Amino acid sequence: MEVQLRDPKIVMKLSKLGSFHQSKLSFLRSFLKEFKNWKHKRDLFELDEDGHGRAVYSLSKNNRTYSLVCFANKIKDDERSDRVIATKWDTAFTLHDGIPTKKDLDRLYQDVPKQEVGRLSYKELTLSRANKSIRIFNHVVESLSQGNQPDKNKLMDVGYLYRTTAVYGSGKFGLADRFRIKNREEICGPFRLEMMLVYLVREFTFDQVNHIAKQKNPRKAVALDKDICRNLGIGNSTGLGMAPFIVNHPTLLNNWILSKEISLKKIREIENVKDNEVELFKKTLKKSLKNITSWNTDSEFQKKKIFGLLKDMEKLINFINEDFDFKGKYSFNELYLWCEKNLKDECIEYIVSLMMEPYDDIITPLIKKMSSDEEKYFNIPTQKNIENLRNILENNYSEIIKIDFSKKENNQNFWFISKNKEEPRLADRYLDYGSDLEQPLAIARDIKILYERISSKKNSLSIGKFLMENNDLRHVVRRAFISENFPYAEIQDNTIGSKLMPIDMLRLKLSFFGAVKFDPRSDKWLRICMFQGAPLLNDLKSLDDGWIYNSLN
Amino acid sequence: MISLSEIDTTVKRATKAVGFSWGIAEEVGKSISLLEMFGLPGLKNLNQYFKLYKDKKFQNVSLISKSNSSKISYCPIISGINFLDQVFTLNEMTEIDFENVAFPILFIPFLSKSSEIVGKKIFLKIDERKYLLNFNHSIFSNHLDSDVIDKAKKLKIIFIDNENTFSEGEWDELYSLSKKTFVEESEELKQTAAGAGLTDND
Numbered sequence: 001m002e003v004q005l006r007d008p009k010i011v012m013k014l015s016k017l018g019s020f021h022q023s024k025l026s027f028l029r030s031f032l033k034e035f036k037n038w039k040h041k042r043d044l045f046e047l048d049e050d051g052h053g054r055a056v057y058s059l060s061k062n063n064r065t066y067s068l069v070c071f072a073n074k075i076k077d078d079e080r081s082d083r084v085i086a087t088k089w090d091t092a093f094t095l096h097d098g099i100p101t102k103k104d105l106d107r108l109y110q111d112v113p114k115q116e117v118g119r120l121s122y123k124e125l126t127l128s129r130a131n132k133s134i135r136i137f138n139h140v141v142e143s144l145s146q147g148n149q150p151d152k153n154k155l156m157d158v159g160y161l162y163r164t165t166a167v168y169g170s171g172k173f174g175l176a177d178r179f180r181i182k183n184r185e186e187i188c189g190p191f192r193l194e195m196m197l198v199y200l201v202r203e204f205t206f207d208q209v210n211h212i213a214k215q216k217n218p219r220k221a222v223a224l225d226k227d228i229c230r231n232l233g234i235g236n237s238t239g240l241g242m243a244p245f246i247v248n249h250p251t252l253l254n255n256w257i258l259s260k261e262i263s264l265k266k267i268r269e270i271e272n273v274k275d276n277e278v279e280l281f282k283k284t285l286k287k288s289l290k291n292i293t294s295w296n297t298d299s300e301f302q303k304k305k306i307f308g309l310l311k312d313m314e315k316l317i318n319f320i321n322e323d324f325d326f327k328g329k330y331s332f333n334e335l336y337l338w339c340e341k342n343l344k345d346e347c348i349e350y351i352v353s354l355m356m357e358p359y360d361d362i363i364t365p366l367i368k369k370m371s372s373d374e375e376k377y378f379n380i381p382t383q384k385n386i387e388n389l390r391n392i393l394e395n396n397y398s399e400i401i402k403i404d405f406s407k408k409e410n411n412q413n414f415w416f417i418s419k420n421k422e423e424p425r426l427a428d429r430y431l432d433y434g435s436d437l438e439q440p441l442a443i444a445r446d447i448k449i450l451y452e453r454i455s456s457k458k459n460s461l462s463i464g465k466f467l468m469e470n471n472d473l474r475h476v477v478r479r480a481f482i483s484e485n486f487p488y489a490e491i492q493d494n495t496i497g498s499k500l501m502p503i504d505m506l507r508l509k510l511s512f513f514g515a516v517k518f519d520p521r522s523d524k525w526l527r528i529c530m531f532q533g534a535p536l537l538n539d540l541k542s543l544d545d546g547w548i549y550n551s552l553n
Numbered sequence: 554m555i556s557l558s559e560i561d562t563t564v565k566r567a568t569k570a571v572g573f574s575w576g577i578a579e580e581v582g583k584s585i586s587l588l589e590m591f592g593l594p595g596l597k598n599l600n601q602y603f604k605l606y607k608d609k610k611f612q613n614v615s616l617i618s619k620s621n622s623s624k625i626s627y628c629p630i631i632s633g634i635n636f637l638d639q640v641f642t643l644n645e646m647t648e649i650d651f652e653n654v655a656f657p658i659l660f661i662p663f664l665s666k667s668s669e670i671v672g673k674k675i676f677l678k679i680d681e682r683k684y685l686l687n688f689n690h691s692i693f694s695n696h697l698d699s700d701v702i703d704k705a706k707k708l709k710i711i712f713i714d715n716e717n718t719f720s721e722g723e724w725d726e727l728y729s730l731s732k733k734t735f736v737e738e739s740e741e742l743k744q745t746a747a748g749a750g751l752t753d754n755d
Contacts, residue, residue: 121554171558178558179590378583379670382638417566440575464638468615471634474576 001330003268005261005487009399012257012492018504019305019345022548023353024363025259025370026514028530029545031195034186035059036543042207043099047072049215051208054109056100057200057537064186066125066193067096068200069105071113072208080131082165082237089115089129091162091204095197097123097176115166116421120174126197127175130162130205133235137161137209140224144213147220149228157296159517159529161205163235167194182373190252190371191513198530202234203537226536230550233532236515239525241423243505244415247441247495250479251372254486256512259366260352261488266362267355268333277358278326284357285320287549288350289313291516299520301501305346312347357546377485380478382464386457389466389480393451396483396490400444401451403494412498415441426502426524444494446476516548557586560596571603573630580634584662591665591692593658594699601701602629602656611655617643622652626704629656633663636710640667649710654679657705664710665689676711 010016022029038059047053052074058067071092079088092113096104104123111118115129136150136158143150169191171177187193206229213221246253292313295306319338328334332355339348356363393401405411414435418425429435440446450473457466467474483489494500503520510518515528533550535543544550565582569575581599588595611628614621617639621627632654636643643649654660657679668675669689677684682696717724738746 122556171556174554174556174559177556375583378579379666380638383641464641465616467638468635471577472574474574475579476576478576478579 001269001271001333003265003333005258005265008396008487008490009492011261012488012490014491014493014495014501014504016345016349017491017508018501019349020260020508020511021350021353022511022514022516023260023263024356024360024545025256025263025367026512027189027191028195028199028514028534029548030189030367031192031199032534032540032543032547033545034189034192035196036540037061038540040537040540043067044105045207045211047208047211049212050074051212051215054105055204055207056105057203058099059196059200061186064184065099066196067098067100068197068204069094069096069100069108069112070201070204071109073113077134080134082131082163086165087117089113089165090132091201092129093127093197093201093204094120094124095126095193095200097125097181116173118173122174122176122180124175125181125193126167126169127173128164128167128194128197128201130164130201130234132162133158133160140209141212141216144210144224145216145221147217147222149222149225152228155228155232156294158235159231159532160233160235161209162201163237163527164198164201165237166241167197167236169194182371188371189367190256195513198234198236199534200537202232202531202534205234206232206536229536230539231533233529233534236510236528236530237521237525238506238510238528239423240425240502240506242509243426243502244424244439244441246505246509247443247491249372249374250482250489251374251377251486254489255370255372257488258486259370263356263359263362263366264336264352267359268330268336270332271329273326273331278331280358281354282320284354284546284549285317287546288354291549295517297517297519299526301503301523302518302520308344309346309350312343313350316343316347316351360545377482378478380463380467380474381481382462382467384463384481385459386454386461386463386466387459389463389477390451390454390459392480392484393447393454396480396487397444397447397451397492399492400447400494403444403448403497405445405448409498410494411445411496413496413500414438415496426500429496440475442496443476443479443490445496446473447480449473450476450480514548557590560589561586564596564599567599567603568630571606577630577634580637580663581630584633584659584666587662587665587689588658592697593661593692593694594701595658595662597699598656598658598701601703602659605655612653617649619646619648620650622650624653626653626655627651629654629659633660636660637663637667637670640670643667644671644673644712647712651708651710652706654705654708656701656703657708658702660708661686661692665692671712673715674713676709676713678707678709679705680707 038061041058043058044054044056047055052072055070056067058065073090075088075090092115094108094112111120115127120127136155139154140150140161169175181187206224210223292306292310297303324335339351403410412429413426414429416425416427416434416437416439424439427434453470453473463477467477479490502524503526506526507518510528513530515530516532517529518526519528520526533547535547561582564585565578568578568581585595585599610625612623612625613628613631614635617635661677661684664675664677665686666689668686675686677686683694685693
């Protein structure tokens with residue numbers, strides 16, 4: 001039986017993309033699998049009694065070494081801010097390519113704590129900073145220094161000691177360009193080096209908290225319990241900066257979504273699901289409930305989604321226990337079809353992720369296909385003609401070209417780059433200043449203009465000749481031809497409409513990162529947790545890929 | 554050092570800021586980082602060009618012909634983009650001449666990409682400076698100074714047919730040498746060493 005890939009016009013709706021969850025395809029999980037056999041070392045740990053100073057952690061295999069360089073700084077409480085406009089942070093990090101020399105460390109000490117206003121070199125791969133969750137951090141230090149373990153309930157509320165507020169890579173601020181490292185086999189999955197940085201930062205946070213407690217009370221202090229450590233991740237605050245990424249990288253977006261869709265298709269095409277596969281699916285389903293019940297947020301929007309998810313999960317579990325038989329043919333397909341009919345997107349996508357759990361053989365090869373050599377698809381095929389372009393627009397953008405952009409609400413917002421932080425922002429076209437400097441992120445509107453512009457053109461006119469007079473639409477002509485070969489390259493929604501929920505765009509990306517506990521703080525930014533439940537460096541060799549469901553929370 | 558990614562992003566924004574469309578700005582961002590990667594002074598030339606761009610008039614060529622001349626200097630960006638867009642028809646002309654092109658270095662990346670698209674090397678002559686553009690993989694030149702060239706009086710573009718750079722005799726000599734790594738087969742090996750059957754009528 002052949003199952004068709006899900007229709008991009010449904011999958012690529014923002015409300016659907018904003019319901020995606022972590023899965024076996026997620027980058028932090030695939031990173032751990034790739035690096036589980038690498039040697040790890042704490043090469044340097046020079047912190048004072050308050051935990052300020054520098055440290056270096058490395059992962060190495062054969063002739064390759066990656067080193068996390070950490071700088072822990074003293075800052076005042078009123079200087080601590082998660083917003084990208086902050087200028088000081090508790091800690092600053094960079095991932096160095098190789099083993100840093102003393103000279104490198106001194107150079108990095110000058111620039112890494114400055115973050116965006118510092119300069120890195122081609123020897124550095126990623127850059128980040130993090131702030132303490134003060135309430136939790138102080139509680140943990142206090143408890144440990146008194147010889148006690150911290151209150152697990154307090155930790156459960158937050159889930160981490162530190163929160164990163166940005167992780168930069170790919171040539172930003174002088175970091176190494178992607179082309180220098182793209183052929184390294186171990187980093188063939190997307191965002192591998194960003195994941196590595198965050199994972200090693202997590203290790204540093206435990207070492208730092210233990211160190212401070214010990215310095216505070218050398219005779220009484222105890223180390224943070226390993227199980228508690230495992231259940232702490234690294235938080236992350238993410239704002240709009242991340243949203244345009246998925247618009248600006250269409251082939252990469254396609255490869256992420258396509259991998260997910262191929263996984264689902266292949267799983268639905270399994271004729272006889274084996275007992276051990278059913279068992280693993282059911283076990284994971286049961287264990288994963290803890291991840292939902294411990295999902296705390298003040299956001300009414302998210303609370304509603306979590307409530308709906310729990311209700312749908314109950315419905316699903318009842319169905320599986322009472323009315324469903326995995327012994328039937330194509331049982332995952334049957335189950336999926338039932339989900340589509342009876343559950344909402346949040347739960348459907350949750351189940352899609354869980355269905356992948358028993359199938360390493362399907363997922364592992366797809367992980368390697370999730371990167372994209374974007375330059376290869378940049379050139380516009382100018383030898384093609386208007387008929388080709390019209391067909392693409394009518395087939396791939398049929399919903400988009402129905403949108404009426406003469407209506408104010410469909411044109412409500414515009415994306416711009418803020419002058420003071422050079423970061424993307426969203427504003428109201430009719431209230432705010434600056435729409436004349438709009439970024440090219442209103443793809444739906446510009447595609448519609450393109451469609452109208454070609455309506456009077458001859459089918460045989462070449463794209464090269466059309467562009468001579470229409471270069472103002474060159475950016476969307478390029479995208480249209482990309483979408484011809486990359487069905488999931490384009491968000492099938494209006495990214496400037498009044499109903500836009502930017503956090504849907506953030507959540508899509510973060511779900512592929514492998515983030516959990518999405519906690520929207522507004523419709524424009526949210527907090528998440530990464531690596532909660534993940535093995536510690538010392539346990540990495542015996543990695544259980546289902547670690548994400550092992551959280552004790 | 555500024556990374557190529559930073560060059561791409563900043564050039565793209567600067568190109569939009571002087572009045573080009575976003576689609577063209579994307580092309581220019583990639584083009585300047587390409588020049589810089591090949592060690593040619595892209596950013597320096599673009600910066601000088603943009604300083605003049607707002608106050609001075611430049612000619613925008615649309616349909617490129619075998620011979621193109623103008624009293625007003627051609628804009629290297631619009632000329633380059635149109636060359637790229639029309640490359641399949643231009644390829645048939647073999648040789649194309651331009652007269653009076655502003656900041657011709659900025660024209661090079663579009664030709665380099667064109668070389669990749671049509672699968673032919675392109676020879677470019679900017680007055681006395683020569684460049685060989687190899688399928689967008691490399692650029693050879695007899696002029697590697699990192700200076701600004703604000704104008705080319707004459708610019709000649711030649712599509713080079715895919716022909717060998719060596720004679721048949723030179724090839725034969727090397728081929729004979731390569732045969733010294735082969736093993737003479739016995740009659741038995743001739744029957745069995747290939748693996749496949751002697752008849753394949755099944």
